[in-house]
Amino acid sequence: MYEDIALWHGECQKAVLSGKGRYMGMIYCGKHLLTGDGKTHLTDAAVVVNEAGKIQDVGTKADMVQKYPDEEVKDYGDVTLLPGLCDMHVHFGYYYSQPDQYNYDDYMIAYYAQEQAKTALSLGITTVRDLSSPHNLCKQLRLAGEKGYCRVPRIIHSDAGMCMTGGHGHDDGIEEVDGEWEIRKEIRKQIRDGADWVKILTSNRTSIPEFTQAELDAAVDESHRVGKKCAVHAGLQPALQMSIDAGFDTIEHGTFLTYDQVKQMAANGQAWVPTMTAYTVLYEFCKEKIEAGFDSGDRIAAKAIKDMAFFEPAYNAYKDNFKKFYDTGVTVCTGSDMVLYEAPPLPINRELELMVEYGITPIQAIETATSNPAKVLDLEDVMGQLKPGLEADMIVVKGNVAEDIKAVNNLVDVYMSGELVYESK
Numbered sequence: 257m258y259e260d261i262a263l264w265h266g267e268c269q270k271a272v273l274s275g276k277g278r279y280m281g282m283i284y285c286g287k288h289l290l291t292g293d294g295k296t297h298l299t300d301a302a303v304v305v306n307e308a309g310k311i312q313d314v315g316t317k318a319d320m321v322q323k324y325p326d327e328e329v330k331d332y333g334d335v336t337l338l339p340g341l342c343d344m345h346v347h348f349g350y351y352y353s354q355p356d357q358y359n360y361d362d363y364m365i366a367y368y369a370q371e372q373a374k375t376a377l378s379l380g381i382t383t384v385r386d387l388s389s390p391h392n393l394c395k396q397l398r399l400a401g402e403k404g405y406c407r408v409p410r411i412i413h414s415d416a417g418m419c420m421t422g423g424h425g426h427d428d429g430i431e432e433v434d435g436e437w438e439i440r441k442e443i444r445k446q447i448r449d450g451a452d453w454v455k456i457l458t459s460n461r462t463s464i465p466e467f468t469q470a471e472l473d474a475a476v477d478e479s480h481r482v483g484k485k486c487a488v489h490a491g492l493q494p495a496l497q498m499s500i501d502a503g504f505d506t507i508e509h510g511t512f513l514t515y516d517q518v519k520q521m522a523a524n525g526q527a528w529v530p531t532m533t534a535y536t537v538l539y540e541f542c543k544e545k546i547e548a549g550f551d552s553g554d555r556i557a558a559k560a561i562k563d564m565a566f567f568e569p570a571y572n573a574y575k576d577n578f579k580k581f582y583d584t585g586v587t588v589c590t591g592s593d594m595v596l597y598e599a600p601p602l603p604i605n606r607e608l609e610l611m612v613e614y615g616i617t618p619i620q621a622i623e624t625a626t627s628n629p630a631k632v633l634d635l636e637d638v639m640g641q642l643k644p645g646l647e648a649d650m651i652v653v654k655g656n657v658a659e660d661i662k663a664v665n666n667l668v669d670v671y672m673s674g675e676l677v678y679e680s681k
Contacts, residue, residue, distance in 0.1 A: 285317045285331040292339040292641040294623030297658045305648040309674030336657040340382025340649030342629035345591025348372040349389030352428045353597040373408040377678045380651040383410040387455045388417035395450040414455035415446035424460035436474035443478045454479040454486040459495035472502035522586040531593040532574040533607045539571040579615030590625040618661040648674040
């Protein structure tokens with residue numbers, strides 16, 4: 257089934273882009289190249305892209321030019337060539353924090369989601385996993401991209417997330433379901449309607465788990481029974497242990513995980529999407545508002561500040577534990593989950609910076625946004641590395657990312673399947 261998704265995505269991109277422009281063989285050169293495997297850094301390197309928009313070869317510039325003498329050469333100079341980035345936790349249709357959300361009917365939500373997709377490409381994000389947007393939104397946005405109505409990144413998505421009645425997100429478009437069979441039925445409906453993943457939410461700001469163990473077990477069993485992977489929003493104990501034991505494929509946030517739990521996840525093959533930036537930005541936002549004195553009529557600020565007692569220890573937990581957890585060998589994936597009004601959109605660049613600040617290397621950080629997501633999404637044969645046979649999803653940034661992760665902010669060009677989809681002005 258996952259092989260079918262991979263083939264489908266590749267073919268759709270070719271169909272769309274062939275209407276946008278002509279493919280041609282090209283050798284792209286740069287002073288630095290990171291393949292995305294977490295260890296390989298080439299210098300004076302080149303990527304050969306064939307007429308089908310796939311990577312033909314990777315190596316030194318001298319070798320590639322000699323091996324393919326008839327191909328046109330584009331030398332970017334002092335840049336780093338990287339795989340297109342993947343944001344593993346987005347909400348393209350999350351309009352609920354907009355101050356005028358009453359204006360957001362189905363049409364406005366679609367326009368909003370389209371703008372989010374456009375923003376993603378402008379940040380070098382060529383693949384996203386959307387983990388809860390309004391019903392059918394991401395399926396239709398992806399279809400619009402396939403038809404050439406707009407440019408969008410590669411979209412993998414759940415439908416709306418699922419919570420217990422009155423649970424986390426129930427007033428933000430999340431489906432309320434109770435009991436094993438209600439959960440199974442909702443999963444079946446969402447898969448019928450085109451969902452690629454299943455999303456469950458089982459903790460909020462308190463230690464009370466929102467689903468029972470039996471309900472979580474049923475969610476995983478039903479998802480896996482029909483060949484779908486599942487993600488769980490869980491940040492506190494005991495919901496974290498319950499989610500790990502249930503067997504969710506990815507733990508979203510995992511804010512107060514323990515070292516032993518992360519070792520268990522690594523042994524189980526479960527991935528961690530920490531979304532540290534979301535909590536860091538919320539902590540910094542609240543701290544700034546409190547220090548400056550805020551207008552009690554500011555609904556968004558008031559709601560955030562109410563949770564300051566959660567955000568500060570969350571911020572510290574990530575800072576203190578990220579490197580120890582990473583070193584267990586657990587698969588870490590980069591996700592932004594940024595829905596705060598006027599916060600930086602899709603800030604996986606900041607997420608990568610935090611990872612490096614907390615102790616891993618820039619090359620390792622890039623792996624969390626490239627080949628690790630490809631592995632979790634079962635798209636290793638499609639994207640995630642600069643590697644022969646994969647789609648030519650590639651970004652070009654000024655500087656040496658291997659030495660300075662902040663170089664990812666200096667975006668020059670973005671390619672999807674060999675087609676230029678964004679260029680800085």
